[in-house]
Amino acid sequence: MLMKKIRNDIILIVSLILIISIGVILYFTMQKKENIAVYIYYDKELVEVVDLNKNQEIVVNDVVIVIENETVYVKESSCKDKVCIHQGKIKAAGQTITCLPQRVFIQLEGSGVDVGV
Numbered sequence: 001m002l003m004k005k006i007r008n009d010i011i012l013i014v015s016l017i018l019i020i021s022i023g024v025i026l027y028f029t030m031q032k033k034e035n036i037a038v039y040i041y042y043d044k045e046l047v048e049v050v051d052l053n054k055n056q057e058i059v060v061n062d063v064v065i066v067i068e069n070e071t072v073y074v075k076e077s078s079c080k081d082k083v084c085i086h087q088g089k090i091k092a093a094g095q096t097i098t099c100l101p102q103r104v105f106i107q108l109e110g111s112g113v114d115v116g117v
């Protein structure tokens with residue numbers, strides 16, 4: 001009887017460890033997913049890679065790119081059509097903003113990708 005009880009306890013403990021491990025793994029996987037990098041290109045050259053979580057303003061060829069509250073948008077640009085400004089705010093991996101006249105291209109990428117290469 002006693003042995004059976006101990007075995008049940010072991011099964012319970014092992015199950016608990018498994019559940020906690022899965023929880024921890026899921027937690028880190030989800031966090032990674034939320035981590036998005038902002039890739040900024042000028043004239044087809046990558047000029048800057050910044051974290052979407054870090055609020056800042058970056059000026060590339062007269063295009064003022066604002067990163068704010070995990071969204072990216074173009075605040076000002078010296079281009080004529082202002083298409084880039086009208087593209088509004090982007091925040092999900094895969095979304096882009098393009099300013100053709102100024103040759104500026106902004107792309108959001110999930111940061112499973114190597115940053116800095």
Ligand SMILES: [Zn+2]
Nearest residue numbers: 077079084099
């Ligand atoms: Zn523009």
